[in-house]
Amino acid sequence: MQRKAMDLEAYMERARSGPCFICAFLAGEPGFAHDAVYEDDAHVAFLDRYPTLPGKVLVAPKAHVEHAVRDLDEVAYTHIMLVVRKVALALERVLDAERTYLYSLGSQEGNSHLHWHIAALPPGVPYEEQQFHVLMTENGVLDMQPGEMADLGARLRAAVES
Template structure:
């Protein structure tokens, strides 16, 4: 998989000195068009990663600033967040061919403290030594990514999500009693 170098030191400076990027996305004041919002249910939202290491890499986060995925969420809020993670992982798998889908909650009090869950589909054929944490680590480079790519993928993910939601809300077939 083609990768481009990633300025990790610049990234660290940015996340440690600038306001929370997820809160900026919620407020509409973020400085990038790459993080296309895919869906927003009023409480949680899903958006494309600005620095994808795998095709189809997305993030899901609560809209309110929360810093700990367990302690700062009620059980019901956590389950709603995980429901969106599940729905988005299904949409990603419908759009991006993958061997496995990685799900993680990352972040730190030192940077990117806002709770966010990563959904990253691993393409088939990636050598084992380049999978798992190696595939997710931006220090190993990111995939080439443009605003056009982001808009196209976000549109395909929205369509897939609509189809998934429609299939889960359709009534169950009734047994033939005739």
């Protein structure tokens, strides 16, 4: 996996002062396009623009919700977690995964729109490079070409639909 450095200062500036990246993506705003792999009336799943692992996907509610626990009732929470599971299973069918990481990040100061990350750890990654290490953009992001991302997105869409 070839990695490249990420401009963390520019990323943090955009996350903290720019529009909500998920709402901007859903509105079709220029500069916020992502490869969608799943969508229903209430949710969207798309490839991470800054992947630290191949096929890293984000799943989010379409509504701008910020807290997983207190902003979602039991039905909405269960529904989004079923979407996370559906997409994660598709990711595992497309990519060889030793382990699949599921986590939700964000802050009131940036990236506040609730979203889950799904990341498939490939076999053979040394233990000291797994878990948080492999997920941190500070350790670089994958250097994937647009064609590679589009192909992976198409394979994931097909796997989610099957």
